[in-house]
Amino acid sequence: MAVTDSPPSEPEAPPKVRAGRAPGRLGNRVFQGISTASGIFILVILAAVAIFLLVRAWPAVTAAPSAFEDVGFMLGRDLWSWVWPLLFGTAISSVIALVVAVPLSIGIGLFISHYAPRRLAQGLGYLIDLLAAIPSVIFGLWGIQWLQPLVSPLFTWLSTNPATAWLEENVGPTIFSGYQAPARNILTAGLVLAIMVLPIITATVREVFLQTPRLHEEASLALGATRWEMIRQAVLPFGRSGVISATMLGLGRALGETMAVLMVLSPGYLINFFLLQPGQHQSIAANIASHFPEASGIGVDALIASGLILFVMTFGVNLVARWIIARRAEFSGAN
Amino acid sequence: MSVTTPPVPVRTTRRLPRWAPIPVLVASLLLAAGIQFLGDGPTIAGVFFIGAILFGIIMTVTSRVVEGERYAKDRLATTLVTFAFLLALIPLVSLLWIVIRDGVKRFSWEFLTTDMTGIYGQMVEGGAFHAIIGTVYVTGIASIIAIPLGIFTAIYLVEYGRGPLSRGITVLVDVMTGIPSIVAGLFAFTLFLVIVGPAYKSALIGGIALAVLMTPVVVRSVEEMLRLVPNELREASYALGVPKWLTIVKVVLRTAIAGITTGVMIAIARVIGETAPLLLTVGIATAVNWDAFDGRIATLPVFVYRQYAQGGASADRAWAAALTLIIIVMLLNLVARLVSRYFSPKGAR
Numbered sequence: 001m002a003v004t005d006s007p008p009s010e011p012e013a014p015p016k017v018r019a020g021r022a023p024g025r026l027g028n029r030v031f032q033g034i035s036t037a038s039g040i041f042i043l044v045i046l047a048a049v050a051i052f053l054l055v056r057a058w059p060a061v062t063a064a065p066s067a068f069e070d071v072g073f074m075l076g077r078d079l080w081s082w083v084w085p086l087l088f089g090t091a092i093s094s095v096i097a098l099v100v101a102v103p104l105s106i107g108i109g110l111f112i113s114h115y116a117p118r119r120l121a122q123g124l125g126y127l128i129d130l131l132a133a134i135p136s137v138i139f140g141l142w143g144i145q146w147l148q149p150l151v152s153p154l155f156t157w158l159s160t161n162p163a164t165a166w167l168e169e170n171v172g173p174t175i176f177s178g179y180q181a182p183a184r185n186i187l188t189a190g191l192v193l194a195i196m197v198l199p200i201i202t203a204t205v206r207e208v209f210l211q212t213p214r215l216h217e218e219a220s221l222a223l224g225a226t227r228w229e230m231i232r233q234a235v236l237p238f239g240r241s242g243v244i245s246a247t248m249l250g251l252g253r254a255l256g257e258t259m260a261v262l263m264v265l266s267p268g269y270l271i272n273f274f275l276l277q278p279g280q281h282q283s284i285a286a287n288i289a290s291h292f293p294e295a296s297g298i299g300v301d302a303l304i305a306s307g308l309i310l311f312v313m314t315f316g317v318n319l320v321a322r323w324i325i326a327r328r329a330e331f332s333g334a335n
Numbered sequence: 336m337s338v339t340t341p342p343v344p345v346r347t348t349r350r351l352p353r354w355a356p357i358p359v360l361v362a363s364l365l366l367a368a369g370i371q372f373l374g375d376g377p378t379i380a381g382v383f384f385i386g387a388i389l390f391g392i393i394m395t396v397t398s399r400v401v402e403g404e405r406y407a408k409d410r411l412a413t414t415l416v417t418f419a420f421l422l423a424l425i426p427l428v429s430l431l432w433i434v435i436r437d438g439v440k441r442f443s444w445e446f447l448t449t450d451m452t453g454i455y456g457q458m459v460e461g462g463a464f465h466a467i468i469g470t471v472y473v474t475g476i477a478s479i480i481a482i483p484l485g486i487f488t489a490i491y492l493v494e495y496g497r498g499p500l501s502r503g504i505t506v507l508v509d510v511m512t513g514i515p516s517i518v519a520g521l522f523a524f525t526l527f528l529v530i531v532g533p534a535y536k537s538a539l540i541g542g543i544a545l546a547v548l549m550t551p552v553v554v555r556s557v558e559e560m561l562r563l564v565p566n567e568l569r570e571a572s573y574a575l576g577v578p579k580w581l582t583i584v585k586v587v588l589r590t591a592i593a594g595i596t597t598g599v600m601i602a603i604a605r606v607i608g609e610t611a612p613l614l615l616t617v618g619i620a621t622a623v624n625w626d627a628f629d630g631r632i633a634t635l636p637v638f639v640y641r642q643y644a645q646g647g648a649s650a651d652r653a654w655a656a657a658l659t660l661i662i663i664v665m666l667l668n669l670v671a672r673l674v675s676r677y678f679s680p681k682g683a684r
Contacts, residue, residue, distance in 0.1 A: 135608020256515020
């Protein structure tokens with residue numbers, strides 16, 4: 001029988017032995033063709049996303065500022081002065097989400113990898129993964145129904161406590177000034193986002209912590225370190241780049257998350273840091289979702305242009321995150 | 336003559352007994368409840384938070400006094416790490432709880448089998464049948480596109496891929512998992528706007544949007560499963576003269592089929608709840624639309640969003656639809672885990 005997938009080093013057999021065609025040659029060709037075409041098709045899709053968005057966004061980018069005067073939701077602004085506040089809202093909600101989610105994820109990752117009993121660890125990790133499976137629209141419902149009333153007393157306290165009041169009188173308004181119930185502000189939206197990115201960051205961080213070389217850990221413990229000292233000496237230095245890339249992945253998700261922000265936040269188009277006031281901020285994604293159904297003409301193009309900006313941002317963030325992971329895999333020596 | 340007893344060994348480091356945290360925890364929780372009685376009365380959240388803070392303080396201080404600074408730090412770290420984990424469970428538990436609590440009010444067989452034709456104002460009838468059909472259509476279209484594409488790409492990456500093309504695809508698939516869902520929706524919308532024209536609305540557009548989101552997830556999980564297949568199996572098959580493509584179909588895929596099924600089901604569970612792209616592309620309808628290629632179509636996530644936005648009696652329908660959606664997603668996840676547990680080949684887990 002002829003070997004169909006012959007390695008290149010195989011010596012050429014005399015033609016009499018290899019009578020007829022190798023079996024399965026056509027099948028091999030077809031199969032390899034389909035597989036390669038699928039791989040290339042993925043690249044085509046990604047390119048198509050960029051190209052189609054660019055084609056439709058171009059009229060908005062090149063239009064004169066006066067062209068947007070008739071677009072109701074742009075409030076008479078031109079494209080860039082309309083997009084800046086949205087970019088700012090997107091960034092600030094994502095930053096709040098990361099500030100809350102990253103320390104929590106590191107804690108959860110450590111708990112699952114180093115604190116929880118071995119037999120329970122996998123099941124507990126699965127519980128956190130379940131959070132990732134919950135549809136975003138339901139997170140939105142939950143944010144309005146459960147989280148908002150819960151955080152309202154806390155926000156009231158933040159806004160009215162003596163320290164804030166003193167600062168307001170002597171320095172000026174603080175980031176906690178002027179809270180108004182209900183808590184439809186950027187901080188609540190950021191908290192909901194934090195819970196949505198939590199499982200993504202945790203999953204990566206946990207894997208990295210679990211890969212810590214066993215010998216490093218045991219060496220540390222053998223020198224008399226407590227568990228926390230062992231984690232400081234062995235686990236965290238090993239996992240640092242993993243934590244950074246996990247944070248970037250979480251950022252990518254938080255930037256593009258739509259429904260939670262759309263449902264929880266009362267929108268506004270300002271650039272300021274009043275985290276507790278409603279009607280100040282809006283994110284790009286939520287803005288597209290809320291105005292797209294009613295938009296027409298150049299308004300659609302403007303929304304698509306903002307979507308293109310979001311796409312480029314998340315693409316860049318994810319690319320950097322993957323680059324960090326890949327670099328780490330090359331140099332860590334543990335894999 | 337006196338017998339000299341050996342000196343009692345001096346313990347230089349004193350440790351707290353192993354059971355020490357338990358009474359401290361109970362005491363902190365009781366104390367937290369007591370503190371709350373001075374105010375408005377205890378709540379579960381209050382007892383949990385104040386109790387956790389008290390426990391952290393008492394445990395660390397006691398440990399600092401008895402055991403010294405290093406052990407105190409260790410105990411504080413243990414408390415914080417455990418607290419972080421418990422804190423993360425709160426959203427999960429509370430979310431499931433309120434969806435079930437508010438969802439069961441309207442959740443019934445009738446809700447699942449009627450649509451919204453002729454329902455207006457504060458009428459409490461009506462259901463999500465049309466939205467369930469729509470979700471099945473849209474997710475079905477996405478699956479028909481994404482599953483073969485994803486599996487073949489994974490086969491390319493594992494079995495054929497060499498060099499820069501394969502590396503580029505790997506990186507871009509990873510990046511593609513991070514595409515915001517709303518951007519996928521915009522893409523599908525512009526695609527049909529440019530090719531077919533502005534008036535066209537159908538489940539197909541939504542299906543394409545979801546396929547963009549689903550494909551990278553399928554590729555990643557299938558790729559991981561194919562890499563788990565031992566090389567010895569492939570080599571044994573080649574040695575018997577089996578062509579490469581048959582080896583892939585009959586040996587590699589056959590071995591990895593449980594893992595592939597799991598990955599595909601989790602990918603479906605991920606896209607079935609996507610809301611934003613469907614909000615842009617397929618809109619909402621009040622009756623069942625049996626034609627996947629023409630006309631607006633309702634889907635469960637959009638139904639939840641729209642009904643909740645209307646308020647009143649519609650909000651109850653939103654919760655019932657949310658419960659339906661959660662049940663579907665959880666079932667998919669559960670079945671996926673069971674498949675991978677009971678059907679994966681020995682040693683590959």
